[in-house]
Amino acid sequence: MAGEPSINTFGQFELHPLLGSIGKALCFSQAPLYMMISVGVVLAFLYYGIKPAAIVPGRFQASVEMSYEFIHDMTMDAIGSDGIAYFPFIFALFFFILAGNYIGLLPYQYTFTSHIAITFALAVATFTLAIVVSIKNQGLRFFAHFMPEGVSLFLAPLLVPIEILTFLSRPVSLAIRLFANMVAGHVMFDIFGAFVVMLAGFGVVGDVCAIGPVALNVALMAFELLVGVLQAYVFAILACIYLREAVAH
């Protein structure tokens, strides 16, 4: 009914062209803008953090070095000695997602990781890279993985499609996990925020009752900070695991 208060929780995910007609022609929306901001923030963090190049690092430099070593160790531990070739990719993947998730948590900002097109593209990139590396390292033996060892050939018609389906579900699960977490968090923010606005219309009682949704939003922010880094880590570690399988001879 017209005039009744409603909650448009998905409005925050809508894309709008920026830079007028040029932006419309180039399909330039807030998503690429926030990707650029995220990339810029990460590059600035690395550039200014490592600029002193001190033997005894300050806090800023130490944070850059810790970031580097965290991803480096994770990559090397998961993939092995061949992992160094994929370290920049894993680093880029982790910090691209992390910066996107965290910048999206700031008020009035946009979260580009809440779009499945983006998360799916990242997942497909990872998946394709793993397949290319697998075929390069293993050749045609790569396809032997779809038939588990020691299993009777009679079961092949059943098992091989299941294995292929399992394999193909990897990018889907990667994409949906990140997308769903981001969307769910921001929808909940929006819902509880809208509750506060709606309760404000009920006078003093509404103001008192609005404390609940505000407190929930504060708790949710802490939770989303955890989810933001956790999802970036999960995406990166799964990419490492897929690449470990790919580099194995």
Place this chain on the structure above:
Amino acid sequence: MAVIIKIYRTKVFVVLCSIFMLVSLMPTSAHATGMPQLDFRNPLVNGQVIWGCVIFLVFYFALSRAMLPRVGRVLEDRSKRIRDDLDIARKAKRDTDKAIAELQQARKDALIEAKEHLQSALEEERLATEKRIREVHDRLKAEIDEAERDISAEKERALGSVRDIAYETTQLLVKRLVGVTPDNQHVQEQVENAYSRHLI
């Protein structure tokens, strides 16, 4: 090898970019009215994938060519510096240990040498003392011998005059007792007789 890896990674990324574009341009009928993310007819939704591909590619190359090697160099320089410092410290420790060992050996040698010197000095002193004692002993012996000789000579001389004293005393006593001067010959014979019998 590094060049091959770089070319390989570049090729992989070109392939990935192509896949991004294919995914973004893929026709779909999954248009949901509720979620703007699923409105694939919206060119902005697909456009953001192409933009994302370009931005991610730039990000990747900025990281792999500039930023990460720079951070890696700083970490490598530090670990090299720490390694070098540790090597210097280990070398200094080895030198110190060697110097301590040499010092201890020198102390041991010095102690042994000092003992030998002391032993030698004591031996020399003992020999010198023995020599001095011997000399003193010889000198005393000589003096004793000389003294004994003097005593013997004096004794001989004293004993030689005892007869005369006995003779004169006998004569005097006889004369005083009897009032007669005894015969000298007889007195002399009696004194000689007593002397020979060790009465005198």
